[in-house]
Amino acid sequence: MPLGPLPAAVPPSWYLTLSAILFALGVLGFLLRRNIITVFMSIELMLNAVNLSFVTFSYMLKRADGHIFSFFVMVVAAAEAAVGLAIILTVFKNRQTLEIDEVSTLKN
Amino acid sequence: MQLWLIPILPFLGFLLNGLFGKRLSKPVINIIAVGSVLLSFVWVLKTLNGLGAFSGGLDETYKEHYYTWIQSGTLNISVDFAIVRLTAVMLMVITGVGTLIHIYSVGYMAHEGGYYRFFAYLNLFMFFMLILVLGANFLVLFVGWEGVGLCSYLLIGFYFLEKFATDAGNKAFIVNRIGDFGFVLAIFLVAIHFGSLDFGTVLVQVKNLPVEASAGIFTTISLLLLVGATGKSAQIPLYVWLPDAMAGPTPVSALIHAATMVTAGVYMIARTSQIYLHSPWALDIVAIVGLTTAFVAATIGLAQNDIKKVFAYSTVSQLGYMFVGLGVGAFSAGIFHLMTHAFFKALLFLGAGSVIHACSGEQDMRYMGGLRKYTPITMVTLLCGSLAIAGFPFLSGAASKDLILEAAYEHAPWMYWVGVFTAGMTAFYVFRAFFLTFFGEYKGKHAQPAHHDPDTAHQDTHHHGTPHESPAVMWIPLAILAVLSVVGGFINIPRFLEPLFPLQEGEPARWLEYVAMAAGLGGIALAYLFYVVSPGLPESLANSFKGLHNLIYNKYFVDEFYDATVVEPMVDGSRQLLWRVADVRLIDGAANGIGSTARGIGGILRRAQSGYIRSYAAWVLAGSILAIAYIGFVGLTR
Numbered sequence: 182m183p184l185g186p187l188p189a190a191v192p193p194s195w196y197l198t199l200s201a202i203l204f205a206l207g208v209l210g211f212l213l214r215r216n217i218i219t220v221f222m223s224i225e226l227m228l229n230a231v232n233l234s235f236v237t238f239s240y241m242l243k244r245a246d247g248h249i250f251s252f253f254v255m256v257v258a259a260a261e262a263a264v265g266l267a268i269i270l271t272v273f274k275n276r277q278t279l280e281i282d283e284v285s286t287l288k289n
Numbered sequence: 290m291q292l293w294l295i296p297i298l299p300f301l302g303f304l305l306n307g308l309f310g311k312r313l314s315k316p317v318i319n320i321i322a323v324g325s326v327l328l329s330f331v332w333v334l335k336t337l338n339g340l341g342a343f344s345g346g347l348d349e350t351y352k353e354h355y356y357t358w359i360q361s362g363t364l365n366i367s368v369d370f371a372i373v374r375l376t377a378v379m380l381m382v383i384t385g386v387g388t389l390i391h392i393y394s395v396g397y398m399a400h401e402g403g404y405y406r407f408f409a410y411l412n413l414f415m416f417f418m419l420i421l422v423l424g425a426n427f428l429v430l431f432v433g434w435e436g437v438g439l440c441s442y443l444l445i446g447f448y449f450l451e452k453f454a455t456d457a458g459n460k461a462f463i464v465n466r467i468g469d470f471g472f473v474l475a476i477f478l479v480a481i482h483f484g485s486l487d488f489g490t491v492l493v494q495v496k497n498l499p500v501e502a503s504a505g506i507f508t509t510i511s512l513l514l515l516v517g518a519t520g521k522s523a524q525i526p527l528y529v530w531l532p533d534a535m536a537g538p539t540p541v542s543a544l545i546h547a548a549t550m551v552t553a554g555v556y557m558i559a560r561t562s563q564i565y566l567h568s569p570w571a572l573d574i575v576a577i578v579g580l581t582t583a584f585v586a587a588t589i590g591l592a593q594n595d596i597k598k599v600f601a602y603s604t605v606s607q608l609g610y611m612f613v614g615l616g617v618g619a620f621s622a623g624i625f626h627l628m629t630h631a632f633f634k635a636l637l638f639l640g641a642g643s644v645i646h647a648c649s650g651e652q653d654m655r656y657m658g659g660l661r662k663y664t665p666i667t668m669v670t671l672l673c674g675s676l677a678i679a680g681f682p683f684l685s686g687a688a689s690k691d692l693i694l695e696a697a698y699e700h701a702p703w704m705y706w707v708g709v710f711t712a713g714m715t716a717f718y719v720f721r722a723f724f725l726t727f728f729g730e731y732k733g734k735h736a737q738p739a740h741h742d743p744d745t746a747h748q749d750t751h752h753h754g755t756p757h758e759s760p761a762v763m764w765i766p767l768a769i770l771a772v773l774s775v776v777g778g779f780i781n782i783p784r785f786l787e788p789l790f791p792l793q794e795g796e797p798a799r800w801l802e803y804v805a806m807a808a809g810l811g812g813i814a815l816a817y818l819f820y821v822v823s824p825g826l827p828e829s830l831a832n833s834f835k836g837l838h839n840l841i842y843n844k845y846f847v848d849e850f851y852d853a854t855v856v857e858p859m860v861d862g863s864r865q866l867l868w869r870v871a872d873v874r875l876i877d878g879a880a881n882g883i884g885s886t887a888r889g890i891g892g893i894l895r896r897a898q899s900g901y902i903r904s905y906a907a908w909v910l911a912g913s914i915l916a917i918a919y920i921g922f923v924g925l926t927r
Binding site for chain 2: 208211212215220281282284285286
């Protein structure tokens, strides 16, 4: 059965708006929350917001690039999650805290 | 003809003695040093004989090409050696007199430290001097020119533990830099103007031009070359280094600062005479510089007490004569005087060395005297040399000096009269030295710590009681030079050089010769009166003309004048401007300024590095917003 245009489809701009909102939430979470886990989750939120944009644009332009990009982003996100969580675990083991402003030894 | 062998032989001597001399015994060093120069002399004789120089040949330039040194556009400079008759005279003088002085040095330096070093330098000097005269273009000549300057510096400062010796070496080197600067500029001008540095090419080009043609460039080149010549040949205003150069060992004074190196300027002007002939004005300057130098140096020589200083000023004065000869167009007479001067002045210096040797290092003539009893051979040979330089009839000095004076009379009579007067002074001061040394009573002190002239302190390694005659290795060269000084005038150099420098037409008036002779004899008689008959006379005379005596005794205060007008401003300028302003403020300031600016900028930027991840994220956000805003307002162009 061939795929035709969807009847009464959700317009692409809605997807993009949702993507923007999700991204903004991610940014705000990253900037305002102090728990490293939450910050980490905010990063994931931003990544997935961008993924949503990619897929939307890919659909609009009828090209596969966006899909491929989003796959790459997912792969990187998965790897990042593994490494990131490991780092967070180690930080917690060493400092008994997940307060992000406490971890500022890069200065000096 | 293997011309390259001539300079390479002394160079091999230099390498052997310089590299291994420390481990060689004195006889081996002697054989290497003297033998290499002697072989070079033999090779010169053989070459010149092969070229027919002794039998009327060698009318053309004989040239050997070795390799191309610089090839740049149309300018092609090769390492070539060439022999013209002028070069032949120089080669004979340099290797001949050089050999004699090397032999003499074996005796003179026998008790000195640095024995092998001395001979290595001496051989190196011979190498460069031979390059200088053999060079077939300006640049090869310049290599030799600088090389002999280096050796002169090394040998003046041979007693390098003494401050005055190193100072004198520095002085000679630095004063010569001024002259060399002029010489280099002249070489550049020649290269630009003629497109070649080869003597043959350039001189033929010049010769084919009419005398009036572009005199400006010829005058400029001539005068710049003259600046170089005044440096090397110790003429006014650059003569000041030569008297100080007597700080070196006496054979060095004889070889470098009397017989050979200082005549390089005369040789150079004679070699480039075609250029000078196109600029009568520059030739006049040469004559006037020479005449002034001859006169001024002779007056200074009247009142010096150091025997080597007397002969040093005499050398400056005689070089002045040679310049007069060149300047009035009698090039061959100048070269003739160069040769006879090499004989008798080398003899005078070596004789002075023998006297100094006899007096255990004393150089002040006031503490000599009466040496005729102790050193008869030295006395006789020195008498020959003194008579020759004084212009005694039929001796070598008279022959060449008369030719110069006659040519000067043709050119301008007043030059002749100044020259004659100078000749009288020359005879006077040379015989003053002779009588003070050999006549009267011996005034030296056997134990003489009180009168240690700093110039002589180094030679007092061996104290003898009374004065003694020098060994045969020293007096035999003296004897040979004495014979040459007597008969050297019969070697008809002007005739030999006729293909290069045409002889002047017509016989000069006989009275010119007689007047010059009378001046010489008068000078000798006056010296006899002053220093033998009534020794009190000079002192009373000096007292009655105190101002004048003081002036010449202190060498016209020229050194002080140069100190005040050139050296001090230079040192002060360097200190105040170059050091305190240019170096400290400008260069150091720039270097430090770059560093402190970078540090200042870093000081500001480091505030951004708070270490808080969230502040970094805020910066990223701010940056992204800025970028997006920019794109939003301006739009993505292109």
